[in-house]
Amino acid sequence: MDNFDAVGVLFNDFSIFANLHFKREIETLSEVNFDGYEKHQDDHDKLLLKLEDLRKIALNIGHVELERERLYNELVSWVFEDVIKLDLVFKSFLMEHGYTYH
Numbered sequence: 001m002d003n004f005d006a007v008g009v010l011f012n013d014f015s016i017f018a019n020l021h022f023k024r025e026i027e028t029l030s031e032v033n034f035d036g037y038e039k040h041q042d043d044h045d046k047l048l049l050k051l052e053d054l055r056k057i058a059l060n061i062g063h064v065e066l067e068r069e070r071l072y073n074e075l076v077s078w079v080f081e082d083v084i085k086l087d088l089v090f091k092s093f094l095m096e097h098g099y100t101y102h
């Protein structure tokens with residue numbers, strides 16, 4: 001497998017993980033009746049669409065260093081968008097309900 005193939009495989013793995021993680025998160029928010037869980041699901045759907053866009057970019061940039069750096073930055077901000085910005089909204093709510101969330 002060359003690097004080009006590896007990008008597709010890694011994106012697929014990451015996408016599977018993200019889908020499972022988002023599904024589990026929404027199930028938890030639904031269980032505890034968190035008001036914003038439907039909006040959070042919409043936010044996840046948008047993130048998954050963006051991830052698909054990034055996958056297409058990744059498969060087409062080849063070895064252009066500047067583009068690879070831009071993609072890396074986009075992926076980092078993608079993760080921060082969910083983990084830092086979106087998930088902080090319910091973190092204290094879950095803790096109040098006795099959940100520890102990873």
Ligand SMILES: [Fe+2]
Pocket residue numbers: 022025040044082086087
């Ligand atoms: Fe989330």
